[in-house]
Amino acid sequence: MTAYYTESQVASHSSENDCWVIIHGGVYDVSKFLPDHPGGKKILLKHAGTDATKQFDAFHNAGVLEKYAALCIGKVGDAPKQGSEDSAPAAAATAEDDQYQFGDMVPFGDPSWYQQWGSPYYKDSHRRIRRYLRQFVDNDIMPFAHEWDEAKQVPMFLFKKCAEMGILAAIAGNGHLPLEYFDVEETTLFRGGDQAIVPPQEFDAFHAFIIFDELSRCGSGGVLWGILGGLGIGLPPIIKNGSEELKRRIVPDVLAGRKTICLAITEPQAGSDVANLTCVANESGEGFIVNGEKKWITNGTFADYFTAAVRTGGDGMGGVSLLVIERGMTGVSTRQMKCSGVWSSGTAYINFEDVKVPRANIVGKENRGFKYIMNNFNHERMGIVIQANRLARVCLEEAIKYGSKRKTFGVKLVNHPVLRNKLAHMARQIEATHAWMENVIYQTIIMPEDLQMIKLGGPIALLKAQSTQTLEYCAREASQIFGGLAYTRGGQGEKVERIYREVRAYAIPGGSEEIMLDLGMRQSMKVAQTMYGAKL
Numbered sequence: 132m133t134a135y136y137t138e139s140q141v142a143s144h145s146s147e148n149d150c151w152v153i154i155h156g157g158v159y160d161v162s163k164f165l166p167d168h169p170g171g172k173k174i175l176l177k178h179a180g181t182d183a184t185k186q187f188d189a190f191h192n193a194g195v196l197e198k199y200a201a202l203c204i205g206k207v208g209d210a211p212k213q214g215s216e217d218s219a220p221a222a223a224a225t226a227e228d229d230q231y232q233f234g235d236m237v238p239f240g241d242p243s244w245y246q247q248w249g250s251p252y253y254k255d256s257h258r259r260i261r262r263y264l265r266q267f268v269d270n271d272i273m274p275f276a277h278e279w280d281e282a283k284q285v286p287m288f289l290f291k292k293c294a295e296m297g298i299l300a301a302i303a304g305n306g307h308l309p310l311e312y313f314d315v316e317e318t319t320l321f322r323g324g325d326q327a328i329v330p331p332q333e334f335d336a337f338h339a340f341i342i343f344d345e346l347s348r349c350g351s352g353g354v355l356w357g358i359l360g361g362l363g364i365g366l367p368p369i370i371k372n373g374s375e376e377l378k379r380r381i382v383p384d385v386l387a388g389r390k391t392i393c394l395a396i397t398e399p400q401a402g403s404d405v406a407n408l409t410c411v412a413n414e415s416g417e418g419f420i421v422n423g424e425k426k427w428i429t430n431g432t433f434a435d436y437f438t439a440a441v442r443t444g445g446d447g448m449g450g451v452s453l454l455v456i457e458r459g460m461t462g463v464s465t466r467q468m469k470c471s472g473v474w475s476s477g478t479a480y481i482n483f484e485d486v487k488v489p490r491a492n493i494v495g496k497e498n499r500g501f502k503y504i505m506n507n508f509n510h511e512r513m514g515i516v517i518q519a520n521r522l523a524r525v526c527l528e529e530a531i532k533y534g535s536k537r538k539t540f541g542v543k544l545v546n547h548p549v550l551r552n553k554l555a556h557m558a559r560q561i562e563a564t565h566a567w568m569e570n571v572i573y574q575t576i577i578m579p580e581d582l583q584m585i586k587l588g589g590p591i592a593l594l595k596a597q598s599t600q601t602l603e604y605c606a607r608e609a610s611q612i613f614g615g616l617a618y619t620r621g622g623q624g625e626k627v628e629r630i631y632r633e634v635r636a637y638a639i640p641g642g643s644e645e646i647m648l649d650l651g652m653r654q655s656m657k658v659a660q661t662m663y664g665a666k667l
């Protein structure tokens with residue numbers, strides 16, 4: 132039952148031992164919080180017993196109130212009369228309610244189909260998954276993203292939660308649900324047949340896109356890579372190429388959040404140059420003995436399984452295989468690396484020293500690993516593109532929100548033409564990238580998979596460079612708009628400061644911008660000549 136107080140009742144609680152404030156209609160008892168308030172005790176006491184909404188808004192993000200909800204003891208005003216509209220429980224929102232607009236309506240703060248624009252790509256189940264994910268991110272992720280980043284790990288219960296929702300299965304399937312390896316009725320998103328939030332038979336690449344896009348609103352690459360980075364790239368090669376025995380042994384546990392997995396390809400001396408990796412797996416008896424190092428491995432500090440690229444044959448791409456190495460195997464050791472960003476994602480340096488791996492753990496055929504890795508690259512890169520563009524959008528949204536309340540020289544930041552110019556350049560790049568992204572995702576639905584490999588590889592490589600350069604631009608400009616607040620960790624500039632540190636975690640892995648731009652043109656020229664008959 133909500134308690135209601137009058138303004139004069141609140142005013143009588145204005146001493147150091149008994150201090151209440153009103154913020155956005157809520158009454159907060161901050162007596163015990165005074166010594167812990169990061170802004171200091173005095174400033175709170177100055178506003179004791181009063182409505183301090185305006186002062187509060189000047190120094191905090193809205194999320195602070197959610198995080199400190201326990202301090203809220205009631206509301207200000209009269210209790211609603213029984214049976215009045217206010218006392219009735221709010222009706223659950225339906226997909227129809229969301230048909231025209233959804234979100235905060237900050238210009239370009241969400242994709243255009245959230246803001247009264249029509250789109251051929253989305254139907255009711257897309258609108259429902261969007262609402263479901265937004266609540267999850269607002270309530271269960273955003274208030275804690277900063278803490279998790281500082282603690283340099285995401286909590287393990289998050290994997291279970293994502294599994295229960297069906298998010299892990301949705302991400303692993305590359306636009307399809309891997310229905311053989313999880314029970315849809317155990318998930319909140321897909322249970323209930325035609326009545327499900329997303330009926331399993333309706334699931335498509337746009338649902339997966341919305342999941343990634345909405346999750347990325349948390350503004351933390353560390354959280355995103357933490358929960359999905361390893362699974363999103365480490366599991367699909369097994370689902371696609373592994374033996375039935377290997378799949379049954381590994382996939383259900385990972386999709387249920389009981390076990391975690393990562394992809395271990397990069398080495399101290401071989402990054403984008405995958406064909407030259409040196410981690411070696413020598414045949415021995417019933418299996419292999421693995422020796423070598425892996426570096427910058429997302430989720431490597433805690434993953435139970437490593438989908439590792441190893442050299443089983445001669446030099447170059449024809450000698451690479453994929454092996455599932457398990458944490459419990461003797462000779463596996465991992466340590467957390469100190470990176471400039473994505474702190475909570477568990478980036479690891481890994482040593483394999485005489486690790487005995489049974490032959491049953493090989494993924495697909497021996498010496499075919501390079502092909503399996505390449506086949507997964509489009510999926511991996513699109514995941515990066517979606518995240519990078521939403522993180523860029525977060526920078527724009529945060530900058531507009533902050534710039535609409537902060538004044539300099541008596542004028543709101545958004546009303547200074549020089550700052551509006553920055554916002555405009557951010558918006559045009561984000562919207563252009565988003566439209567290209569939707570176009571490519573649509574192609575992944577209508578184009579046969581073998582053709583996608585050939586025709587989409589070039590555009591996706593260019594799109595990756597487009598999205599990370601957009602992210603870099605937006606992170607920089609938003610930081611300038613936030614000024615000193617984006618130079619300190621936490622507080623109002625929390626997301627922008629963190630994203631600025633995370634730009635390189637998007638621009639380098641999965642193919643650096645330089646390699647993407649070159650590959651994108653090379654591949655597109657080849658396709659034009661060999662498939663469309665261009666005389667070049």
Ligand code: HEM
Nearest residue numbers: 159169170174175178183186187190191192195199622623
């Ligand atoms: C329920 C009441 C309040 C809570 C839970 C709260 C919480 C916080 C927190 C968590 C921070 C750290 C920065 C951040 O995360 O945003 C902070 C900073 C601050 N707060 Fe509060 N606060 C409250 C009320 C107020 C009020 C009424 C004022 C009055 C002006 C105030 C002034 C400040 C200032 C000046 C800072 C420092 C900002 C900076 O570092 O730039 N707070 N507060």
